[in-house]
Ligand SMILES: Nc1ncnc2c1ncn2[C@@H]1O[C@H](COP(=O)(O)OP(=O)(O)OP(=O)(O)O)[C@@H](O)[C@H]1O
């Protein structure tokens with residue numbers, strides 16, 4: 001049967017997606033026709049066992065139906081339509097108060113809301129294209145095809161930025177900012193830009209909620225009044241000016257608190273969990289008919305948020321990881337039969353490990369959660385380390401926190417937010433290496449470095465600082481434009497708004513069939529470990 005013939009045998013449905021979603025492809029919409037390793041062993045020669053899946057979002061597509069493309073497009077457009085407060089309130093907008101021309105010169109334009117004199121606004125119908133590659137075949141590296149012929153489909157998302165018309169009177173607005181989940185470089189940069197931008201609109205009542213969602217209901221945690229003066233320098237240090245926390249997903253209590261505090265705009269800076277929380281808050285506000293805009297800003301060093309090119313903090317974490325890798329490299333190279341082992345964060349994704357390996361150029365073996373491997377046996381990692389000691393005298397290994405969990409005893413423990421607490425693969429690997437070389441009577445000097453919190457408790461680097469600045473500003477523009485239940489991100493190099501419901505369907509993963517992972521393998525020179 002031809003490849004496309006095989007594919008036609010499948011009718012698109014969501015159910016075919018799940019297993020592949022986690023291992024082979026990074027998004028639900030990537031999880032379509034295509035070939036994936038599905039985590040099955042690849043031979044040393046690299047011949048992958050290929051399988052075909054056909055799925056397309058929530059739609060059940062029949063590709064023999066001539067209108068399937070139209071159906072797909074309509075489904076996409078409706079899924080990515082942005083929830084707006086006018087969905088439930090009959091409101092008329094007013095001209096914006098946001099203008100960079102304001103009081104520029106003593107004689108200049110003082111009418112900020114004069115749209116014909118300043119064209120710096122984004123039209124509500126502006127869109128950005130999410131995907132730009134036309135795959136010729138489902139076997140193309142990283143292919144994300146919808147149908148067996150890999151037809152070109154347009155995936156448009158809403159362009160972010162200031163609108164000419166707004167749905168709030170700035171003088172009457174009370175805006176709140178909350179940072180949730182783990183720390184991430186750039187949190188303070190985002191807080192700062194949200195405050196600056198709100199003030200430019202004319203908002204006077206801005207508060208910070210302390211220690212994540214907890215600050216909404218924990219007695220003794222007072223809201224912090226925020227202003228430009230107060231946040232002016234907070235970007236100079238890492239951490240969160242407001243504090244962070246996990247746990248406390250009490251939507252009803254949080255919305256009671258929002259209601260009692262008369263908050264009109266809530267800015268949630270956080271990862272997948274925080275986004276799920278933000279969406280629950282948005283839904284509950286709708287249910288109670290509260291005119292509140294809930295806008296999120298994706299934060300995570302793990303870079304595991306769907307559709308985003310990257311999340312802020314990721315770049316900085318990768319850069320910080322270089323120090324650990326370089327130290328491991330120097331230690332390993334200077335020792336007789338030195339082995340450097342570095343564990344990097346990434347609960348369920350290997351983006352930090354992959355990018356840090358690529359950028360350092362010092363890694364011989366990179367192990368990530370998305371690609372399974374064995375440690376023992378002639379095709380295992382340990383045998384390869386033996387080979388590296390024999391041929392180059394030393395080696396450096398980088399493991400992602402979530403790698404190799406299938407080789408360890410599972411714990412059922414979870415953190416306060418319900419995230420599974422992982423077994424420590426770095427320590428396990430260190431012990432395995434020690435034992436292996438002792439058993440075979442080959443000297444090996446292993447140096448283990450776990451820089452865990454050091455890669456995220458630092459100040460944002462230059463590129464993250466810019467990303468934070470734009471995302472923070474766009475979050476405010478989104479709220480004034482009347483959107484709620486949305487997030488502000490960078491997609492295919494453009495800044496966009498996406499409905500939270502779409503970005504939280506699954507965490508983003510490294511696609512083992514992507515060019516990036518292949519580039520990492522080319523750089524490390526590691527074989528398949530099966
Ligand atoms: N499904 C959910 N619904 C509502 N709230 C949630 C949900 N999942 C998590 N939360 C809440 O969101 C907050 C942050 O979640 P979590 O600790 O998982 O961090 P995160 O936002 O995913 O960031 P990180 O990348 O650091 O893990 C917590 O207060 C948690 O209780």
Ligand SMILES: O=P(O)(O)OC[C@H]1O[C@](O)(CO)[C@@H](O)[C@@H]1O
Nearest residue numbers: 182183300301302345346347415
């Ligand atoms: O120790 P904490 O604060 O729970 O955070 C650890 C987790 O946070 C992250 O940095 C971000 O989700 C993960 O990589 C890591 O597993």
Ligand SMILES: [Mg+2]
Nearest residue numbers: 271272273419
């Ligand atoms: Mg999380």
